[in-house]
Amino acid sequence: MRFDLDLSFGSMKKNINWELLYPICGALVMLMLRNVCRKYIFTKIGLRLGLKQIEVKKAPHDAVLEKAYSISKKWKLDRVRGLAKQLDVSEKEVESWLELRNAQDRPSVLIKFSGSFWACCYYTLAWTAAALIVWDKPWFWNVKQCWMNIPDQTVTRDVWWHLMITLSFYMSELMGLFFDVKRKDFWSMFIHHVVSIVLFFFAWKSNLYRMFMVALVLLDCSEILLEVS
Incomplete structure (x- = not known):
């Protein structure tokens, strides 16, 4: 059976939802890429900028304490x-x-720097890609179209890929919280990532791809400024 490029993903989604398992594999790949970039690239950049990698003396192990x-x-x-x-x-x-x-x-300044650098790179690339994807979409310039014929809306190939990569990123960030040095904002970031993933699933099941893309374009640009600061 052949599918039109613009309709294939939307048509398949209505029949099966196993494609939402793709981001789990994507999250594992992105988590490995994240760790490699932070350790071998962003940390070295931080050291070049004068940040010091201070070795913290560990407390002796005591079960009671x-x-x-x-x-x-x-x-x-x-x-x-x-x-x-x-x-x-x-x-x-x-x-x-x-x-x-x-x-x-307590995470060092160098660890915080490498984490923010990774997030800044992702959000910059993600926002640029999202802006290019929606630039020629009429529903981006006329948001009312995002709410028209919602049950019959289909997701195009470019939007599908962007949404899958976005979900992979948030899943990888959620996983990363349990491997990184625990920060003071652990629970706030945990809730943030969980809510983002839940909203994604809601948007996917409700055929609100267009509205979700609009939200990503509007919100990701602020994330860039936040990570830069």
Whole structure:
């Protein structure tokens, strides 16, 4: 069976949704690319710009203190005294361990730089590609068309590829949160990526490809400025 290029993806989507599994494979590839670029390219650029790769002294492993730290990263004086008494050490030793443990979990400026560099590169390329894709689309210039005949809207090849790559990126960023040094904004970024993925699935199942593309063009440009800053 042959399909027209502009209609094939839309026609297939109505019958099967397994193509939404593609971004999972794409996310794994993008995650590897992300780690390679950050380690071998962006980190070196940061070092060239004068950022220092400071080795953080790790806190000695202690099961009792680690368990307390997993519950709360900020300890009051009563908590410190209780742990010191339990371990038969001084309060100063417990406080010193906590300082080292907090420093161990704090990402360096170089790590933050490489992460922002990666995100900036992606958003710059993604926004440029999205702008080129929608430039000749009449529904981009007349947004009312995004809401017309929604059940019968089909997704063109260029829009399909862009949406798949976008979903792959957000999935890779979500996975990356669990491999990177845990930051203070872990849960806010976790919620951000989860909501983005949920919105994508909603837009895909509801045939709102056009509106989703418009949103990407309008929002990704602000992400570029955010990462640059």
